[in-house]
Amino acid sequence: MGASLQVRDLYKSFGEAAAVNDVSLDVSPGQFVSLLGPSGCGKTTTLRLIAGLERADEGEIIIDGREVTHIPPQRRKIGMVFQQYALFPNLTTFENVAFALRVDREPKERVASRVQELLELVHLEKAAQRYPYQLSGGMQQRVALARALAMEPPLLLLDEPLSALDAAIRDELRTELRRLQRHLDLTVIYVTHDQAEAMALSDEVVVMEKGTVSQVGTPRELYDRPATRFAAGFIGSSNRRVTRVEMAGNRPMIRWGNALLPISPNGRDERGEAVLAAWRPESATVSELTGANGSGLVGSVELITFLGPITRLDILVDGDPEPVLVDLASNTAQSFAMGQRVAVTVPPEAIRIYS
Amino acid sequence: MAIVMAAEETAVQQMRRKPRAQVGSILLRVALIAAVLYLALPLLATLAFSLATVWSRTVLPEGYTLEWYVAAVMDDRFWPTTLRTLQATLGAAIISPLLVAPALLAVHLRAPKWKPWLEFLSIVPWALPGVVLALAMIRAYISPFNVSRPGLLILTYVLLSLPFMFRSIDASLSAIDARTLSEAAQMLGAGWFDIGRRILLPGIMPGLMSGVLLIAALGAGEFALASLMAGSGWKTFPIYQAQAQGVDGRIASALAIIGLLYVLVVSLLLLFVAGRNRSGTGAAGMPLVNK
Numbered sequence: 001m002g003a004s005l006q007v008r009d010l011y012k013s014f015g016e017a018a019a020v021n022d023v024s025l026d027v028s029p030g031q032f033v034s035l036l037g038p039s040g041c042g043k044t045t046t047l048r049l050i051a052g053l054e055r056a057d058e059g060e061i062i063i064d065g066r067e068v069t070h071i072p073p074q075r076r077k078i079g080m081v082f083q084q085y086a087l088f089p090n091l092t093t094f095e096n097v098a099f100a101l102r103v104d105r106e107p108k109e110r111v112a113s114r115v116q117e118l119l120e121l122v123h124l125e126k127a128a129q130r131y132p133y134q135l136s137g138g139m140q141q142r143v144a145l146a147r148a149l150a151m152e153p154p155l156l157l158l159d160e161p162l163s164a165l166d167a168a169i170r171d172e173l174r175t176e177l178r179r180l181q182r183h184l185d186l187t188v189i190y191v192t193h194d195q196a197e198a199m200a201l202s203d204e205v206v207v208m209e210k211g212t213v214s215q216v217g218t219p220r221e222l223y224d225r226p227a228t229r230f231a232a233g234f235i236g237s238s239n240r241r242v243t244r245v246e247m248a249g250n251r252p253m254i255r256w257g258n259a260l261l262p263i264s265p266n267g268r269d270e271r272g273e274a275v276l277a278a279w280r281p282e283s284a285t286v287s288e289l290t291g292a293n294g295s296g297l298v299g300s301v302e303l304i305t306f307l308g309p310i311t312r313l314d315i316l317v318d319g320d321p322e323p324v325l326v327d328l329a330s331n332t333a334q335s336f337a338m339g340q341r342v343a344v345t346v347p348p349e350a351i352r353i354y355s
Numbered sequence: 356m357a358i359v360m361a362a363e364e365t366a367v368q369q370m371r372r373k374p375r376a377q378v379g380s381i382l383l384r385v386a387l388i389a390a391v392l393y394l395a396l397p398l399l400a401t402l403a404f405s406l407a408t409v410w411s412r413t414v415l416p417e418g419y420t421l422e423w424y425v426a427a428v429m430d431d432r433f434w435p436t437t438l439r440t441l442q443a444t445l446g447a448a449i450i451s452p453l454l455v456a457p458a459l460l461a462v463h464l465r466a467p468k469w470k471p472w473l474e475f476l477s478i479v480p481w482a483l484p485g486v487v488l489a490l491a492m493i494r495a496y497i498s499p500f501n502v503s504r505p506g507l508l509i510l511t512y513v514l515l516s517l518p519f520m521f522r523s524i525d526a527s528l529s530a531i532d533a534r535t536l537s538e539a540a541q542m543l544g545a546g547w548f549d550i551g552r553r554i555l556l557p558g559i560m561p562g563l564m565s566g567v568l569l570i571a572a573l574g575a576g577e578f579a580l581a582s583l584m585a586g587s588g589w590k591t592f593p594i595y596q597a598q599a600q601g602v603d604g605r606i607a608s609a610l611a612i613i614g615l616l617y618v619l620v621v622s623l624l625l626l627f628v629a630g631r632n633r634s635g636t637g638a639a640g641m642p643l644v645n646k
Contacts, residue, residue, distance in 0.1 A: 053538050073541045086539035089531060090557040099553070100543035151544065 002030040002187030003064040003154035005050070010059035012045055019045040021211040023059075027189065027204075029154075032181055034190045034198035037208035038234070043191045046208070047157050050189060052076050063155060079148035080157040084164065085140045087132040093119070093143050094128040100150040118146040121180065138169040145177070149184070156181075158190045162197065174200060195235055199223070207231050229276050229354045238278045239324045245275060245353070254351070258319030259297045262348045276354040281327040283350035286313060289341040297324070297344035301336055315344055398615070405608035423609040427599070430606075436595040443505065443581075443591060444574030447512035448567040454513065455520040455566075456559060460551075463525075463533045470525075477517035488514070489583035508584045508591075515573060515580075520566035527562030528555075564628045572621045575614050 005027040012020040020042045027033050035043035048054040050061055052073030061069045068076050087096050095102075097118050101111045119125045122142035132140055141161055148156060158177075162170045178201055181188050192198050198205045199219040207214040207222065207230070215222060215231045226232040233240065243254045245263070253260040254277045263277070289298060299317035311333035314323040326344060328336075336342065405423055407416030427433060455477075462470045480488060492511050496502040502510070533555060540550045578593040585591065590598075596614065600607040 051542060053541070073538075074544050074546060077544075078542065080539070080542040082535060082539060084532070084535065086532070086535045088536060088539075088554055090554070099540070099545070102553075103540075103543060103545045103549050147543065 001154065002185050004029050004062075005155060005187060005189070006060075006062040007046070007050065008060040008062070010046065010049055010061070011057050012049055012054060013057060018211050020049065020056075023208075023211070023213055025206060025213075025216075027187060029187055030185045031203045032178070032188045032190065032201055033204045033206060034192055034202040035206050035208055036192055036195060036198040036234075037214075038193060040210075041208040042211035043193075043208050044159055045211075047159055047189060047191050050155075051078055051080050051157055077151065077153055078155045078157060079151070079153035081141070081144045081148050081159065081161045083160045085132075085144040085161070087140055087143055087147075089132050092129050092131055093124060093135070096132070096143055097146045097150055099147060104151070114150065118149060121149075122146045122176075136169075137165050138173060141165065141173060142176075145180070154187060156186050156188045158188065160191055160193070163192075163194070170197075177201065207234060209234075226278075226352065232276070232278045232352060232354060236280060237325060238280050240276060240278045241320075241322075242274055243277050244272060246272075254353070256297060256320065257299075257317040259295070259317070261296065261346055261351065263351045263353060264348045273355070277351055278354070279346050279351045281312065281325040282310075284324075284326045284344050284346045286315070286326050286328060286336065286342050286344055288335075289343050297346065299324075299342065299344065301338055301340045301342060304333065304336065304338060306330065313342075315342060317344065401608045401611050404605060405612050407605065423603075423605040424613070426603075427606045427609040427613065430599075432590070432595050432598075436590050436592045439505070439585075439589060440574050440592040443508050443512055444571050446506075446509035447516050447574070448570045450509065450513045451516045451520045451570060452524070452563050452566065455517065456524055456563065459521065459524050459528060460533065460555060463528045464537055474521060474525075477521040480514040481518060485579045486583065489580055492584065504585045505589050508581060508589070511580050511584055512570065512574060512577070515577070516566065516570045519569040519573070520563075523562035523566035523569070524559050525562070527559040531558040533558065561628055565625060568621050568625045568628070572618050575617050575621075 005025065007023060007025040010020050010023040011018065023042070023046055025033070025046075035046060037043050045054060049056050052068070052071065056069055059069070060067055063076065063078070088099065091099070094115055097115045098111050101114060106114075115128075116125070119128055122145060124139060124142055124146070127135060127139060127143075132143070135143065144161070161177075162173055165173065174197060180186075190198070190201060199222075202219060204216060205219055205222055206216050207228075209228075209230045214234075215227045217225075217227075222231060222235050226235050232238055241256060243256060246253050246255060246260065248260060248262075252263050252265050254263055254275070255261075256277070261277075297315075297317050299315045299320075301313055302316045302323050303312075303314035305312040305314070307330075309330055310327050311330045313326045313328065313333065313336060315326060316323045324344065403416055404410060406419045406421070408418035408420050410416040458473060462473055483491070488511065492507055492514075496507055496510065536554050536558070537550050540554055545553070574591075576593060577591075578597055581591045582594050582597075585594075592610075592614065596607065596610045599610055
């Protein structure tokens, strides 16, 4: 059974720069939570603080109701997989996986049976006597995982463990990782800069920016309703413009190029204020320009990019120097041609407004 | 027709290029042979002289014999001086790693910014003239601490060995990424004793062995400091070798060849250790092959 994790108002600085600034997390037992953000956002420092490899300047870390903020890493009973696996080069696969058991002075029979069980779990029974330099990247990652699980830790930390692998291996191991997590009912904190990875693996994603938490939510929530400018820009693709809210009668609108687009009223009066408007490429529809649909976004197809099931149209909208991106099902996109004049319809509820 | 002419032109150009390439290749070979001769001739001459019965008026020795080797080894001074050299280098080989390894570990794990300073300190003894170093050691250790002359020589060899030991152990620690491995071991419940015993010491062993072998080679040829420090009271092999030159050049040549054989064995051991290190382990945890 996985552990619960609470992090309260964590603060850590290196010199004058705050690497982690007022970070709080609440992780339930058995949850898979990703810390997602660009390089330097504080996600790895947060993970290392939870592990005990860095000492927090302020704040608390509580695992299963027990405060561990000032407890050294050896006594926190947390498993960790490092970005470069950190396998011990002088030990075989067997001895790497057995390391924690040997340190704990477990009897030989228990060590042998537990290591065998773990190697079967990660499908590496035949590699038991090989050294790390004899293993591929994917195999080393599995050994690192098995080693971290040896003492049945209730909390597992992973610091970008798939970043050094090529795409095919990464996909395969991603699936396996999730399978293992569910099978063992582990609580996992996973650090990544890859949003697709975070979305695919996680029950919850914590988006971080400049040492602080920008937004916490399920992958769906983050994608459909990014709450901050940063989250809107970082998660998925979106068309973004700085514009102003105008009123057409009682209806709030935003200017986009030469057009006025209706937006959902949000209860706040932002008339005249500069705001950031954003909408997802897949939320808009495109149609051939006729007399009836020429009042909204109108423009010319500048580029058609075939991406398999999806085709992306770059459309240069009248009055806007930068093209908007619209994703259509490839079957639908076939009816459009380069240079064609089209109308783009964006539902009001798809346009997010940020102050 | 045009294609054939073009092909012929290319063949002609190639023929013109051949003599130039050949000249270049010949010059390179000549240079290499000259370099090898320049380095090898003195050694070959010493070897020939040590094996010669008489060699004064002919191009090559008039006859060959092993009697100078027998005379050198049977001399009363040979074994005691050899043993003293081995003692001095062994003493340095024990103390030097005990000083350097913990300092480098501390720097790698806790204070990487201090590494350039440590490196600077390690080469300071080599920046001093031998006489200055000898006098400084005598002043520092004999009067206040009453250290014996042999002990002083060992301490001096420790100082001279610092750059070798530093570079060797530093290379090993960098190759294994000691910091990350230590963190991984900590997360697996290991304390510093277990980390040192199970991970770090095996990791630095190749570097340590390389450093020890370099110390062994150093001791075999180090004459100036040995004669200044230990003097006539505790002669080492290089001192005996220098004295033999004044008695009989052939015995001195035999001793030189024996010394060279010792360094050759040490060098081969070094290559063996280095080869095992390269093929055996690789860098810690790094995905060497991404299949």
